[in-house]
Structure formats: C-alpha cells, structure tokens
Amino acid sequence: MCTGATPPLDHPHIFIDMGSDDEAICAYCSTCFVYDAVLGSVCSPRECELGAAA
Secondary structure, eight states: OEEESSTTSEEEEEOOOOTTOSEEEOTTTOOEEEOOGGGTTSOSSGGGSOOOOO
C-alpha cells in the first residue's frame, strides 16, 4: 500500500498489485516498491510497519 507523503502533500492511499513482478511504481508519487522474499511478512525494524494512527 502506498500512502504518499504526510498531509497535505499525500495522495489517495492505494494498494499496488505487483502480480508476478519483482517491482512496481506508484502512479501518484513514483515510489518504487521492490519485492524481497527474505523480508517475510513483518517489517524489520518492527517500528517501521505502517499501522493505525494512535
């Protein structure tokens, strides 16, 4: 999911389907997302994982 920058410079939060590709680029902000199977399903360091605002 790409959330863009912080308000007011952000863009609509979108989910990017990478399909079978190893990388994808956000159409709004050009952030490049690269798949790395070594990372697993949890962010490292854990505090970098996107979550609900407190």
